[in-house]
Structures are given as C-alpha cells and as structure tokens.
Amino acid sequence: MEPAGRTRCSNPSWRARSATASGRPSIELAPTWSPAPIPAACCTWRPPASTCATPSSWSRRPSIWTEPAAAGARNGCPVDTGPVRLPLMRWSKLFIPTLRDAPGDAEAASHRLLVRGGFMRQLHAGHYSLLPLGLRVHDKVERIVREEMNAIGAQEFLLPAMHPASVWEQSGRWQLMGDEMFRLTDRKGADLALGMTHEEVIAGIATEVSSYRMLPQLWYQIQWKFRDEPRPKAGLLRVREFAMKDSYSFDIDEAGLDASFDLHHDAYVRIFERLSLPAIPVEASSGAMGGSDSIEFMVPSPAGEDDVVRCVACGYAANIERATSQLEPVADPAEAAALERFATPGVVTIAALAAFEGGAPADRQLKSLIMVADGEMVAAVLRGDHQLNLQKLSDALGVAAIRPAEPEETEAALGAKPGSLGPVDVSGVRVVVDRALEGRTNMVTGANADGFHLRGVSIERDVQVDLWADLREVSAGEACPNCGRPLEIVRCIEAGHIFKLGRKYTEAMGVTVLDEDGKTRVPIMGSYGIGIGRGVAAIAETFHDDNGLMWPVAVAPYEVVITVVNVKDEASTAAAQALYDELRAAHVDVLLDDRNARAGVKFADAELIGIPFRITIGPRTLGDGEVELTPRRTGDTTVVAIEAIAAEVTALVADAR
C-alpha cells in the first residue's frame, strides 16, 4: 500500500526509473549515481506563492548561507534547484523537533530516543508518524533490504493492502486469523481485510505460472501491513501498521525450496551485517503458519519479546519455543512399586507434596496441566519441577489456539480440582507427556480426587500416553544439547523470520505447473519476512548511549554533521559553506548545523540524533586552518587541517557504508 501522505507521481518515465515500492522517489545517496533530469513540473514540489508564508525576518535578514546550485530563494523560501537535486540539508530549515524530555510513558530506549530526537511521533497506540529524520533512516534500511533481495534475483511487486475476504476464505485464514486481522465492510456490504501478510495474494498471481520452466520464482514486496495487535508497545517494536519486506519463493520441489531458502538465509545474514545488527539465526517454531525449517534472526535486547537459548561454547541457538537441553538423570527407586492411593488433605502444590510425609521431591512428581486446544481437552504431563512451554504443546498437537482450562472445565473432565490431578486412568482427555519422563518409575501424582494422590506411578505401565512430545521449557544453566556446556537465555527482538511454507497456499489458491513429464505439480513455497520499522528500532536499541542515538553510517539519517560553533563568525561560516559544498559534491550525506544557537545546544542535538561524524568548525582552531572531527561512537576529537577534512571524512564514510 502506498502510505498516506507520500508524494504521488504519475509521470511514467520517472516512475519507471526510480520509483520505489511505495511510489516515492528514494533518497539518492549512492556516491556513483546522479539522477537524470526530472521534469520540473512532476516530482519537485514547490510551495505556491500564496502558501509560502514568508516571515518578515527572512527578507530583513537575508541568509548568510547559500546553496551551491541554487538559483536563489523563491518567494523567500529557499529551494534547491540545479542539475543535481539533493535534498536541503541545512538544519536551520529542516523540521527536526528534538525534545529535552521524552514522553513520560515511553520506556524502551529506542522509543524514547526516536521521539526525543525528532524521528517520529505517536498518532495513537501502535501507529506512528515518521518525521523526516525517521523516514530517512527507514528509507536506508529499506534500501539495504531491497538491494540484497535484488542481489539474489528476487523481483519486487506492489500489492494491494486491502483484500477481499474471498482470498482469505480460500486459504482458510479468514477464520483462522481471528481478531488479529483488521476487517471492514464496503458500501455494498462486502467483507474486506487489511492485509497482514500476502501469501494469498501472491499465490493468486502465481496461478499464472504454468510451467516448471518458469520456476523458481522469488517475489517480494516492501509494504504496509496491518495487524490488530492486542498490545502494541515499545514504540516501533510492536505496532499495528508497519512496513515489512515479505518475500515468497516458488519451486518445483523440495530441493528447489532448499536452495531458495538458503539464498534467503545468506541474504539475511548480509542484510543484518550491513545494518550492523548482531542478529543470531535461531531455530524457531513456525507457529500457526505450519511448515518446517523455521529460522528467526534475533537481535539481543532487553526491549525484545522473545527468549533465545544459546550456547556460547558451540553456537547452538534456538527460540525457547523450540530449544532443548540435556538433563541430569534422576534416580528412581529400582523396584517398581505398586500403584497406591494415599490421602493428602490440603496438599495442592508441588512444593507442598514435596514436603508432605510420604510425598516425593519435585523431580519425582508428575505435573498435569489441563489445556483446551482448539476446543479439545488435553492434559500436558511434565516433571514436577519443569515448566510447560505452551508453544511447544501447540506445535506438538498441531493446533491453532490453546489456553489453560478453567477450573470448572478441569473438574468436569477429570473429577478433581487443579492440585489433585494426574494422568492415571483418565478418559476423554488426550494425554501428552513430556519426553523427559520416558522410563520414569515410582513417581507421585494427583489421583484425580480432591485430597488424594498416587504413589508408585510408572509412566509406561500406568499412564495411557497418547503422545510423547518435548513440552518442557529450558532454563538457563542447563546443559547444551550439542556440547553439554551451560546454556544461557537471551532476550531478543525478532528482526527477521524465514521458513519453508510447503504447499498450503499454492494448493489453496490452485497453483499448478506442468513438469518435464507433462504432469501437473503443485509448487512449494517459502516465506521470508523482515520488519523495516522494527529494524530501525532494533538498531536504535543496539546503538545508543546516555546522550542519544549512535547510528551506523549505513542507516544514519545524515552521515556527517558540520557544527558551526558560532554562525556570527564569518570565517567559520565561509569555511563551513565551502566544506558543505565539497561534501555534497562528493555525495556525502552532510547536515549543516547553521542554526543561530549556542554551541552546547548544537553538540547535544548532534549527539541526540546520532550522526556518526561531527565536524566542528569554530574560531578556536580555524585560525590555524584546522577543524575538529569527532566520531559519535568514541567521542574522541582529533584536529584535522581544513584542506584535508573533506577527503578524510569522505573516505571514512565510504568505508563504513
């Protein structure tokens, strides 16, 4: 979808040459590329004379600065004209509303700093306006993603954001998606949805692929997606509308899918490298989408919402929804005792049963958790001291919705309240048992009668197991399943997710091709996503300090800021202007802080908005023909001869792009 408020352009030659997916000319920053001349009437918006409010002070005090290629000011409003059309980059004319205080209710660092730095403003929960500075970063992230997708031969599409219910009904997801999908009705009463993803739409187009000769295809789009999140939070990290790169691969067979998947894996590694994000590829659950070989790219951050289990020794990494570990064996008494029911008045917790005379330690108890999975009652059975991971149970059962049963439901199904439940002699309830319990004997569990427990329970003998599965959530410090070293748990932001989809959507949408034998085949799909705005937030979370953001050069809104300490010093302004012109000519993204403000304000703002390199021009050093260079990351200032600074900074920037 074309986000509201962005420039529209109907000139086909312009659009064909450099339009982006969102229909908006991208900022051109490549040092080797100059835009061809553009019809002046098309995409270069100028304020009509009548709307160009000209503060009287502008005419009274003509600017001491000039634009290199500018024909001058039009109606008092500076415009950037001339053969190379670069955006104006003088702070005094830009809208960069920095704040001394962040909104009181913002907690995540990225949220606070992106608002304070004038990158974005909240419209309402989960919906943010990107201000010019924020859009520049967003654009650069988007551009890197686009370049790497193009590099693996993927082709970009622009797809509708609003979909008829019919395509979602065809795949079965009109029901499945529930409240997370925004739905609306048009004037004719037809049901519509705002797309939360585009499998259905893209598979619909893929019906036109008719021969194996046209496969594989890698298709992608970078567009606005809508999800009615139950709880938007943390600024851009979890929102209800956002730009996302989604790509889809179509292959004739599994081997082809493997290749497409690997291409994406490599592309994602490169993308996160270019974004400077230390993303960890981890094994993940593919959730309600089904499929296999699901890999998430996780960026460690306390602001994240996922836990990753990681082994620093051997590199094992998995989402906690998938992670496993080695367990210390528990010694059960050798002789398998007979099943025996005993009274346990008032004992309804694992801890109480461990302390109870005739009970057993937690690791020799069976814990039964009653769940409702897609409407069916299920008992999840784990060792007493183990935690259930709901996603693991959900994956094992292959269900979409799962929740703990209400106490009344539990009592109706098993005849006892929670606290006295057990897996022995149950009927009408599917029993799923954690693999950690294999072979265990002489355990203690609830008797499904309030106030009674059973001892002498041996799993294989006494429990009717419907399904063995890994249900247990790994804890920090347990042994790595590969190498046995202690595992750690890291909170992470999910920055990307790739997985093999299978044939669910190609089948549903009726995609078929003829293979080399003339037989009809259903292509197999992969699905690969990266959230652009979430990437921006993840970078902000990763790179900041007490003074503000610290953008990597590749995504910084500006690569260099020239801070003029005192704009009333003519030598300073002249030197700054010359340097500004020189850096612009070298295609460096340079911001000239020409504001008539005190030096402290400018330094603080430059640090807050996180420009990677600051060049300070002031009388202190200029008399000696020198300026200062301060990288944002280190804060170390070096003095550089004014003739040498442009070349040095250009090289530093080029090196870091």
Next chain:
RNA sequence: CGGGCUGUGGCGCAGUUUGGUUAGCGCGUCGGUCUGGGGGACCGAAGGUCGGAGGUUCAAAUCCUCUCAGCCCGACCA
C-alpha cells in the same frame, strides 16, 4: 481479555486526599538586548474546552456515575 497506573498549554510535571480568587512551575516557542566551544542571562509576550459526557453543589481540575484514550505487567501474537 485480567491486573495496575495515568490523562492539566508543544514536552515534563504540581495542584485532586480536605470543592472556594484570575489553574501554577520547569523546559520549549515568539519578540528584544546582552552573549557565543557543552542545553547561557535578562526583559517582554503568546499559548490551557484541566480527555469526554452527565450529575451533585451557591461554587468542580478537585466529589459521584458513565465513557474514551494512553502506558506498564500478564494472557495473546508469522
């Protein structure tokens, strides 16, 4: 959906318990003077339906009822 908290100029907050002059403070903004290497000083100014609706009262930011919104925790969540 459950629990907790909060809505007062652009931002951050006080005032609400115990109703009572013209609703304050800091920052920011605008004009001016001085200043000019780490959010400077002084003078002057603009800017507020106290989230909304209804009610109680001589009188409501303050009390009552309803409602809307936002944030945090949990649940949930390609």
